[in-house]
Structures are given as structure tokens and as C-alpha cells.
Amino acid sequence: MQDTILDVSGLNAFYGRAHILFDVNLKVGRGEVVALMGRNGAGKSTTMKAVMGLLNRTQGEIDFMGESIKAAKPHAISRMGMGFVPEDRRVFADLTVMENLEVGTQPQRDLAPHWTPEKLFRLFPNLGEMPDRPGGQMSGGEQQMLTVSRTLMGNPHLVLLDEPSEGVAPVIVEQMANMIMALKREGLSILLSEQNLQFANLVCDRAYVLENGHIRYQGSMDDLAANEEVRRNYLSV
Numbered sequence: 001m002q003d004t005i006l007d008v009s010g011l012n013a014f015y016g017r018a019h020i021l022f023d024v025n026l027k028v029g030r031g032e033v034v035a036l037m038g039r040n041g042a043g044k045s046t047t048m049k050a051v052m053g054l055l056n057r058t059q060g061e062i063d064f065m066g067e068s069i070k071a072a073k074p075h076a077i078s079r080m081g082m083g084f085v086p087e088d089r090r091v092f093a094d095l096t097v098m099e100n101l102e103v104g105t106q107p108q109r110d111l112a113p114h115w116t117p118e119k120l121f122r123l124f125p126n127l128g129e130m131p132d133r134p135g136g137q138m139s140g141g142e143q144q145m146l147t148v149s150r151t152l153m154g155n156p157h158l159v160l161l162d163e164p165s166e167g168v169a170p171v172i173v174e175q176m177a178n179m180i181m182a183l184k185r186e187g188l189s190i191l192l193s194e195q196n197l198q199f200a201n202l203v204c205d206r207a208y209v210l211e212n213g214h215i216r217y218q219g220s221m222d223d224l225a226a227n228e229e230v231r232r233n234y235l236s237v
């Protein structure tokens, strides 16, 4: 793997006294789309929150573009060029689509794809048809697209996408898959949390599989798809 953009090693995470992640190691290379897989409660969201600096208690190393971000605050990590689309995908309900995008805007960065509302509207034509609609009056799928778009307006090097295919209609899942492939073509690096093997297989290069906070498997998507034992033991297929 050339040019590691995210390097997590020996990551442990806790909620109060509960030990949730155990010595998690994972890497994302520049331009790679990597899946973080596992059943409900396996620790996928916790891993993303830990990387984004959102947890109070963690141990281990997290390097982003060669710099340690272990002690960094979420806003500082965001400003270094890491974007996060959490599972609850909250949009600003009273702000319009355009205003939501403005809120997410950060300066252009060398080596990271540059995004404008026009470019995002080509990727998400639905959003382009409703620039003045308040976020609160959009469907779940449209809100999902808006949250991703708002994050992209930050011109990130790396995006953490928490379960983009969960709880949205099949037609939106298809658009999400197309969108992720388009982002990859732009050179964006993505860490994607996902339970759906079919979806991950379509858009990801490699996968890590979590169970009870432990990485149980890592390998190419093709190898994972062919590994019936891992699929049966750690994924819902």
C-alpha cells in the first residue's frame, strides 16, 4: 500500500468502565476505499468516533497524514482534512441545502479533491433540484446525500462514512454506491463502516472485520467474499 493516510495502531476505547475496542490496527492508503465491517455492536462506530477524537478514553496511536492526532480535538482533526459522516446524519433542519453546504466549507487543500456546490450537484442531481429547500423538509435519503455533500465541502483528504447504506431505500443505496465510486475516481480516501457485504464488495478495495471490538479478519474484498467461514462467523450472511 503506497502512502498511508490513516494509521491506527493498538487502539483501545472505553465508554466509562466498559472496554469496547481491543488493540485495533488498521490502515487506509491514499485513494483507497476501505471497509470496516461487522455486525451490530461490533465496534465500527466506536472506531470512527475514536479516530475523529470524539471519545474521552482511548489508548493507542492514531496518525493522520504522518502526524499523531491522538490528543487532538475533533475540530482540529476536521481542519487537518478529515471528514466524518456519522450514522445519525444530522442536517441543519432550518438551513437550506445551499446554507448547509456553506456551513461545511473549508479551504481547498493540496492533494485533496476540491468540491463546489455545482460539482456536488452533478454527483447528486436530486440536491441540485432543491437548493433552497430547508434540510428539515427533505427525505431521509436526501438528508443522507446532503450530509455527505456538506462533509465534502470541507475538501477532506479522508472521509469516515458510517453505514451509508443503512436505513435508506434501495434506490438511494444504489446512488450511494455510485457516489462512493465517483469519490474514489476523484482520488478521495474513504473508511466506510458497513454491514452489507454486497455493498462493500461493490465499492471497497479492502476490508477489516470487527467482532466484539477485535479485528478478526483483514484482506481484499475478493478474498473476504470468497471466505465463507469469516462471513458466517462475523457477518450476517
Ligand SMILES: Nc1ncnc2c1ncn2[C@@H]1O[C@H](COP(=O)(O)OP(=O)(O)OP(=O)(O)O)[C@@H](O)[C@H]1O
Pocket: 015, 018, 020, 038, 039, 040, 041, 042, 043, 044, 045, 046, 047, 087, 163
Ligand atoms: N455511548 C455509549 N455508552 C456505552 N456503550 C456504548 C455507547 N455506544 C456504543 N456502546 C457499546 O459499544 C459497543 C460497540 O458499539 P458500536 O456502536 O461501535 O457498534 P457498531 O459496530 O457501530 O454497530 P451499530 O451498527 O449497531 O452502530 C456496543 O456494545 C455498544 O452497546
